Every structure is written in C-alpha cells, then in structure tokens.
Amino acid sequence: MANLVITIDGPAASGKSTIARLLAEKLGASFLDTGAMYRAVTLAAIEAGVDMSDEGKLLGVLQTSEFHFAVKEGKMAVCIDGLDVTEQIRRPEVTAKARHIASQARLREKLVEMQRQFASTEKKIVTEGRDQGTVAFADADVKFFLTADVKERARRRQAELRARGGGESLEQIQGAIEERDKSDEDRAVGPLRPARDAVVIDTTDLTKDEVLERLLRCVEEKCLKRKQK
Ligand code: DC
Numbered sequence: 001m002a003n004l005v006i007t008i009d010g011p012a013a014s015g016k017s018t019i020a021r022l023l024a025e026k027l028g029a030s031f032l033d034t035g036a037m038y039r040a041v042t043l044a045a046i047e048a049g050v051d052m053s054d055e056g057k058l059l060g061v062l063q064t065s066e067f068h069f070a071v072k073e074g075k076m077a078v079c080i081d082g083l084d085v086t087e088q089i090r091r092p093e094v095t096a097k098a099r100h101i102a103s104q105a106r107l108r109e110k111l112v113e114m115q116r117q118f119a120s121t122e123k124k125i126v127t128e129g130r131d132q133g134t135v136a137f138a139d140a141d142v143k144f145f146l147t148a149d150v151k152e153r154a155r156r157r158q159a160e161l162r163a164r165g166g167g168e169s170l171e172q173i174q175g176a177i178e179e180r181d182k183s184d185e186d187r188a189v190g191p192l193r194p195a196r197d198a199v200v201i202d203t204t205d206l207t208k209d210e211v212l213e214r215l216l217r218c219v220e221e222k223c224l225k226r227k228q229k
Pocket of ligand 1: 012017034035036038039079098099102128129131132180184
C-alpha cells in the first residue's frame with residue numbers, strides 16, 4: 001500500500017476530480033478517479049448489450065474485458081481491451097447507466113479490489129469517489145468529503161458540458177444530479193456518506209484555489225501530527 005493515501009469523496013459535480021488532480025500535482029502524488037472505473041464497466045456492458053440488472057452478466061463483462069487505468073497528461077486515461085475510451089466514458093448514456101454498476105455488491109467488491117491494487121503500486125495517492133474513505137481505504141491518512149449546493153453543482157457541470165459542446169438546460173442538469181445524489185445515497189452497498197473521520201468542506205462559495213489551499217493545509221497539519229507521534 002502507498003505511504004500516503006488521501007481520499008476525497010463527495011456527490012456528483014462537487015469538484016472532486018479537479019481538486020484531486022490539483023492536490024496530487026502539488027504533492028507529487030498519483031491520483032485515481034474511481035468514477036472512471038464505474039463508467040468504464042458501464043460502457044463495456046452497454047457495448048456488450050448486457051441487461052443492466054443482471055449482476056452475473058455484468059460480472060462476466062468485468063472479468064472478460066481488459067481494463068487499463070493510468071494517469072496521462074493529468075487525466076485518468078482509460079482503455080478497454082486496448083482501445084482508448086477516455087472520452088466515451090463521459091457520454092451522457094454512460095453517466096445515466098453507471099448507477100446500475102454502482103449498486104451491485106459483487107461488482108463493487110471487484111472494483112474496490114482494483115482500486116487497492118492500483119494504490120499498492122504508488123508511493124503517494126489521492127483517490128476520489130463515493131466510498132474511498134468509508135470502504136476502499138478506511139485506513140487512509142487524510143480523508144475529505146466535498147459538498148456544494150445542488151444549484152452550484154449544476155452550474156459547474158453546465159460549464160463543463162458546454163466546453164464539450166453540450167447544450168442541456170440548467171434545470172435538466174440539476175434534475176439529473178438530484179437523481180444521481182439519491183441513488184448514490186440510498187444504495188445498500190458503498191453509499192455516499194462522509195467517513196466519521198473525514199474533513200467535510202462545503203465548496204459552494206469557494207474558488208478552486210481556495211478549496212485546494214484548505215486541503216493542502218489539512219494534509220500538512222495531519223502529516224505533521226503523524227510525524228510527531
Ligand atoms: O464521479 P462520477 O460521476 O464519474 O461517477 C460515475 C458513477 O460511479 C456514479 O454513478 C457514481 C459511481 N461511483 C461509485 O458508486 N463509487 C465510486 N467510488 C465512484 C463512483
């Protein structure tokens with residue numbers, strides 16, 4: 001396992017990925033976008049035409065396809081069977097169907113295993129998702145939970161989608177985020193919630209730099225305390 005594990009959990013569009021990337025860069029750490037893993041399995045299942053409620057078939061997709069995750073130019077690059085699908089996993093259809101993968105216990109187990117495997121090859125890692133501090137890395141050195149008002153999250157997501165040519169209305173985006181929040185919070189396995197020892201940060205009125213600054217301060221304080229022990 002890595003010497004330093006930092007987890008960042010939080011709801012959709014709370015800024016986790018951007019902050020995880022920036023924090024990792026500052027700390028000279030690797031980063032893991034675990035949402036990209038759920039998205040990759042979702043894409044593979046869609047392409048295989050598998051029934052999204054059939055856990056056995058979905059597990060089959062996970063076991064028979066070769067998934068590869070790596071940090072490339074500051075992004076989580078994803079390949080399935082040697083094919084680069086980094087852009088395709090962001091398709092709206094994938095976003096909408098990923099909850100099926102996220103709610104299946106055996107698939108989550110396998111993905112958590114892959115996440116731990118990924119971390120075991122790195123010295124320092126910042127990993128982000130929904131269950132990183134609660135399940136995947138319950139012993140992490142520093143845990144964060146980022147939240148933001150749903151309207152602000154919808155605005156941020158709209159800006160992101162527009163940059164990629166998407167034209168969804170703010171209402172549509174907010175509705176989709178609310179649905180995803182509900183399914184993330186209500187599922188029986190790996191539900192979205194802050195770990196008991198997580199530092200919770202509401203980013204609604206904060207800039208990216210301000211959030212990053214807070215996280216860096218916490219990491220420094222916690223690591224300093226650890227050294228003094
Ligand atoms: O963060 P994201 O939007 O890329 O996540 C994609 C999907 O994966 C979303 O439905 C939540 C789910 N997910 C999860 O259940 N657990 C994680 N650790 C990461 C993502």
